[in-house]
Amino acid sequence: MEIPAVGYGTWLGLDEKMEFKIQDAPKLVEALSYAIDIGYRHIDTAHLYRVEPEIGQVVKKKIAQGVVKRDDLFIATKVWHHYHREADVETSLRASLKRLDMDYVDLVLMHWPMSISQDGVDEKIDYLETYRGLEAVLKKGLTKAIGVSNFNLEQMKRLLANCNVVPATNQIEVNLNLGQKELVEYCQSKGVLVVGFTTFGSMVPSRATPDSPEPKIDNPTMVSIAKKHGKAVTQVALRYLYQREIATIPKSLSKNRVLENASIFDFELDKEDIAQIAKFDNGYRTDIPSFWQDYSNYPFEKIANPIQGIPLSLRKWKNGANLDID
Numbered sequence: 001m002e003i004p005a006v007g008y009g010t011w012l013g014l015d016e017k018m019e020f021k022i023q024d025a026p027k028l029v030e031a032l033s034y035a036i037d038i039g040y041r042h043i044d045t046a047h048l049y050r051v052e053p054e055i056g057q058v059v060k061k062k063i064a065q066g067v068v069k070r071d072d073l074f075i076a077t078k079v080w081h082h083y084h085r086e087a088d089v090e091t092s093l094r095a096s097l098k099r100l101d102m103d104y105v106d107l108v109l110m111h112w113p114m115s116i117s118q119d120g121v122d123e124k125i126d127y128l129e130t131y132r133g134l135e136a137v138l139k140k141g142l143t144k145a146i147g148v149s150n151f152n153l154e155q156m157k158r159l160l161a162n163c164n165v166v167p168a169t170n171q172i173e174v175n176l177n178l179g180q181k182e183l184v185e186y187c188q189s190k191g192v193l194v195v196g197f198t199t200f201g202s203m204v205p206s207r208a209t210p211d212s213p214e215p216k217i218d219n220p221t222m223v224s225i226a227k228k229h230g231k232a233v234t235q236v237a238l239r240y241l242y243q244r245e246i247a248t249i250p251k252s253l254s255k256n257r258v259l260e261n262a263s264i265f266d267f268e269l270d271k272e273d274i275a276q277i278a279k280f281d282n283g284y285r286t287d288i289p290s291f292w293q294d295y296s297n298y299p300f301e302k303i304a305n306p307i308q309g310i311p312l313s314l315r316k317w318k319n320g321a322n323l324d325i326d
Helices: 023-036 051-064 086-100 129-137 153-162 181-189 220-231 235-244 256-263 269-276
Strands: 043-045 074-079 107-110 146-149 168-175 193-197
Touching: 023 051, 023 256, 023 269, 051 074, 051 086, 074 086, 074 129, 074 220, 086 129, 107 129, 107 168, 129 153, 146 153, 153 181, 168 181, 181 193, 220 235, 220 269, 235 269
Parallel strands: 043 074, 074 107, 107 146, 146 168, 168 193
Antiparallel strands: none
């Protein structure tokens, strides 16, 4: 199978109150429609994202308009913490297919290695059991490929030593600050494609915090490299990952940026550019869901003052713009 190197991400995010930004769903529909019109063929979503119904509607409309055929598209979704028992993986995927109004997806991922109930109870289900559920739905033809997300190096090694089907992908945070060299090289050496999310890290103003390191969007080194190639700083960041053979799924609700994010195939960073950009890799993680850090199989380093209590938005929800679809 082939996967388009740049996909369209559909996570709308949480606001400062840790509530989901479902009010942006109409903008997502418009941006995704435009993305498909201009050539995007890889769409990344998840049960958690609440927008599977809207994605299904956009895809159906674009097929009806003759813009694409279903076979042209690569659609990925994910199984959430609540469905980690082997049999529950199928329940989760069938529910996603119903919301998407599709017969199959191209890829389904285990969203995280932890298993946590809707009430926030650590169910301590081995991710190897969950992965057996993924292998089962693959065998039934409900998906064309299976993979994982947010797995660390040790978890990947254990999974590969105990699975029947090598995961097609490991979707992880990877950006200029968080290069994840060892994990990326291990995955690639085993034929596991790395798909990067949060690919701009804390570079963009909406993600920058007082303690976040360079590069910011106006970083002189990055601006200089971008100017040299006649590109935007964000395009340089995506191209850098592409040249590391990492697929990316940037999300934007702006048509200009949707186009910009895909326009990275007409230039190449040289050795000097790459050496300068590599210096920004300092292990800084932008996404730290520390409210999970005491749960079994949490994949990241623990921090000193974690957020207390899992946000309700990550435990219980309904799907669709009106939040009325199970």
